[in-house]
Amino acid sequence: MSANGADLSPLTSRDVWVFDLDNTLYPAECDLFAQIDQRMTDFVARFLRLERAEARALQKKYYAEHGTTLKGLMTMHGMSPDEFLAHVHEIDLSPLPIKPDLCTAIAALPGRKLVYTNGSRRHAERVTKYMQVHTAFDGMFGIEDAGFHPKPSQDAYDAFCAAHDVDPARAILFEDLERNLAPAHAMGFATVLVHSSKDWSHEPVEARPAGPEDADHPHVDYLTADLTGFLQDVLQVVTPAADASAGP
The missing domain is CATH 1.10.150.450 (DNA polymerase; domain 1)
Structure with missing residues (x-):
């Protein structure tokens, strides 16, 4: 599932691309x-x-x-x-996929690309390097960088924006938990819920990855089960706009 015909033109004004890590950059099915x-x-x-x-x-x-x-x-x-x-976070990373297409898509986005996780910065570095997408990012922000305040605490988002000089009105956040999108959306972020296509109803609520039903919230702007496909669709819209704004 990619953008599925959604209007992506509002994203042409965004140039800070913020990605959660776990169950977002890789599928929740990796578990x-x-x-x-x-x-x-x-x-x-x-x-x-x-x-x-x-x-x-x-x-x-x-x-x-x-x-x-x-x-x-x-x-x-x-x-x-x-x-x-x-x-x-000292876990076996072998279930993770190698994602060269995802790396190419993220790297091609105009502007800055950041990882923002409730895990540690080392965890983010290990995962992105294993997946071979680390070269696409300009920075990583872990729980220690937020003074150990986790998303969806407002203090956490404020610390992230201050550390990386992020204007929410120019940023877009990709997340697998819809509750983490609510404060960001209120601040002005555009939001994308990256959901799982698997039925996780057998899992306890606190461990359950997002499903398509979680998109039924006003703080979820876009929904996808295919991050790479979504970004490829985004690039078809934002790249021509970025080229046009650059002028001759």
Whole structure:
């Protein structure tokens, strides 16, 4: 699924392209989160000396109440984040696809291209390098760069925009979680929900990738299950506009 005939002309005024990482730059079907989720449970159990079932319940509670398990552990237990981030993101990346077409499409977009993740910057660097798309980006912003405030906290978006001098009225955000698009849209970002084509209804809500039904919100401007195809459609619109504005 690409743009499916959607009017992409509003994007000609945008020149900052912001991409979430997990389940956005790669398909949710890769299921990297399952690995991260298990490693978070392991860490919580060890850090708080809990049985695994207790640790998992607390992990999910903190995710729901604080936006990330990390933020909950920091707030409620004064945990230093470095060891947590190093542990949970040391995962096997072999399920990831190599995406030369995606790299070409992102690199061809006019303006700056940034990765903005609730994971660590190292995680973003590892994933994008493995997928061979890292050369398309001008910068990466991880949870540590936001003072450990996760999306959809307003503080997180404010920190991102300040760090990279982003004017939301000139930016577009690609995300796999519709709730993370709401604050961005209110700030002036154009928004694209990258959803999964697989049925994830068997998964708990907090671990469930977005589906097409999640597009039924005013803060979702565009919907796609095919990021590369969507960007290729975008390029057909924004590249001629960029060339025209450059003049002879």
